[in-house]
Amino acid sequence: MKNLNQILCGAIVATIAASPSVGAAELGISDDNYSLEALIEAAKKEPPIIVVDATGKIKTMAANFTKLYGIKATGVKLGGQKQELILKREAAAGNVTHDVFNMSNLPSITSQILPTGVGTSWMPPDLTDTTPEAYQNPAITSLNPWVWAYNTEVYGDKCPVSNIWQLTDPEWSGRVSIPDPLLRNETMFWFNQLETHNDDAMREAYREHFGKDLPADVQSATNEWVKRFAKNGPNVTRKDSEVGPIIGTPGLKDPHFGFLSTSIFRKKYGYAMGICGGMKPFAGQLTPRVAVIASGTDSPNAAKLFVHFMMRGEGMEPQLIDGKIATNVNTSMPADEGSGVANYVDQLHVTDSTTTDQDFSKLQDWQDLWTIYSR
Template sequence: MRRTLIDGVSRLLCATAVAATFGGAVRADEPFDLEGLIAAARKEKPITVYDSTGKIVEMAKNFAKKYGLSAEGSKVKVSEQIEMIIREARANNVQGDVSIVSDAPAAVAQLIPQGFAESWLPPDLSAKIPSEYQDPLTVVTSANVWAYNTQIFAKCPVSNIWELTEPKWKGRVAMQDPLGKASYVDWFNQMAKHGDDKVAQAYKEYFGKDLNTKEDSATAAWVKAIAANGPLLTDADAAAAEAVGAPGQSEPFMGLISSAKFRDNADKGMKLGLCKGLKPWPGWLYPGVGLITKGTDSPNAAKLFVHYIMTEEGIAPQAIDGKMSTNKDVRLPADEPSGIGKVLDQLLPYAMTTSLDDWDTRETWQDFWRMNYKK
C-alpha cells in the first residue's frame, strides 16, 4: 500500500498534533490537574481501547478498577485497527477511543495528518519521556530478536547475521512474511538508513573481505541473500517461535520472533534462547504509538487511559513480555523471561525521524523481497 500524498498542511498538522486539544481538556501550557481529569473522566461514557496484543484486555480492566469507571480492551491486528479508525471516523461513529498503533509510519502518514486521531502527551510525565518519543507519543518500544533452541545449542549457533545466508541455514530460518508484516520491511529501511555501515562491517568480519555488491546498500545485499536462502515464512510469531523452540527437535530453526514469545518457555515448555552478541544486532525495536481518536465521546477518559499506561502500573502487563515503556522511570521486571533488558544497547533502535520514509519505501522493499525470495 502506497502512502497517500501528504502536503505541507498535513505535515504541519502531524507536527503539531501533540499540542492539539479536544473536549475542553487542558492545554500543554496550563497546570496539569490529574484529579480534575479523573473527575471529568468519571462523567463520560465507557471507553474502548484497541491494541494488537491481548494484554490490552487486562490493562483496560486494571484501569477501570483503579479509577472506578468502565473500559474495555480489544485485541485487534494493527492493519485492522487502522481501517477501523478511518472507517469509524468517516461514518461519524467512533467505537474505539484509544488505539496503541504498532505501525508508526501509518500513524504518522495517515491517521494524524488526515485528522482521524490525535497524540496527547501527559504534561506531568513529559520530562520523563525522551523528545524523540513525544510527537507523536510512543507508549512502548517492542523488540523482535533472533532466537535459537537451547535444548540443542549451548549458545547461539551463529554470531553474525550474514551466517544465516550460508547454505547451512538454507530453509532453516523462520520469520514472519515481510509481505504480510509491514514492520519487517520498515526494519529493512531502518537498517539501510541508520545502520548500513554496520551491516557492511559485519560482512567484512564474517567473510574477511569488503562487501562488493550491485545493490543500493549493504542492507539490500543482505535482504537479497537471506530471501534467496529460503526462510520459512509464517503469518504469526507463534509459528516462528514453534519452529525454533519446540522441544525434541534434531535440527531446529533459527528464528526472528517477538520477545513476548519467550513466556512460552514456562507456559508451553519451549526452549527459546536469545542470541546475545549477534553482529551487528541481535534484534531491533519498533514503536507502539498511543493515539486518541477524533470524535470520541470520552476525551478525558481517553487521556486518563493514556496517562495510566505511561506509568509502571499501567504498562506492567506488557512489560513482562519485554515491551519497554518510553517513560525513563519505568523498568522491565526482573523476571521478564527473554532477558532483553540486558542487551538493549545492542539492538537497532527505531528512528521516528524517518518513519515517513519507511512508509514511502514499503512497496519498494516488498517488491525487492518478492523478487528475491526462493523456497
C-alpha cells in the same frame, strides 16, 4: 529488577527523535487548565471507552483501569493493520466507537494517521519529567523487542549465528523461521531503517563474514542482504507464535534459527530459547508503540486518562512480562520476564523517527523486493 534508565543506558533516547508536532488542543480539557484531578473528574462524566492493542493483555489493562478509576473501559485485541483500517473507516463514517489505540507502526502513524487528523497524540503534561523527551511527541508508551533467537538445548549458551550474513549461507537454507514480512510492515520498515541509517554496519558485517568487500555494484548492503536472505528459502509463518515451537521445542534434533517477539519466551510455553547476543550488526529490533486517540471520540477526557494510565507505566505492567519496555523511567522490568531482553537492549536496533516518512513511502519497494526474491 531494572528500571528503564538502567536498561537503556541512554543509548535509545539519543536515536529516537521527535516526530512532527501533533497537538491535542481541541481534545477534552485544555492543557492550560490541566491537572490529573480535573481530567479524572471530566472523564467520569463521559461514556465508556474501548481501548485497542495488538496483544490480549489490553483486556487486563482495561480492567485495571476500570478498577482504578471506576470508568468503564473494554479492551479489544486487533492487529496493527486492522487498527489502522478501523481508525480510518470510523473517522470517514463519523462514527467513532474505538477510542484509544496502542499502535506499533510508527511510520504509518506519523505519515498518515496523525497528519490527516484521523488520530491524535497527547502527552500528559505531568509526566514529562518521567518520560524521556524522545518519547513525548508522539507519545510512545513502550518499546517492543523482536529478537533473533536459537535453541539453547542444542546449542547451549552460545548462539550458532554471529553475523546476519550467515543467514544467506547454504548452511541455513530453509532453516530460518520468520513471520511473513508481507504481513508485518514493521519488518519492511526495519529494512528501510537499516539501509538509511546503518548500511555501513551491514556492509562491515559482510566484510567480517566473507573476508572481502561487498561488490561495488550493489544498490546497498541492506538491499543485497534482503535479496540473498529471501532467496535462501526462509521458512515463513503467519505470526511469531508459530516460530517459537520450530526454534525452541525441547527434543528437536535440528532446530531452526528464527526471528520473533520476546513475548514468545514466556515460561508458560516451555521453549528452550535464547536471544542471539553478539550477533552483528544487531541482535534484533525495538519497535516503538504509540498511544493514539481517535479524534472523533465521544469520550476525549476518558481517552486521555487511559493514555495517562499507560504513559505513567502502571498501565503497561501487564505487558512487561512479555519483554516490552515501558518508556516511563520509574517502571521496572519484572524479575521473571522470560527472555532476559534487559541484558541485550543495547544490541537491538532502534527506529529513528526522523525518517519514518521515508519508511512509509518505500514500503511497497521493499515488499516488491521480498516478493521477487523469495519466489
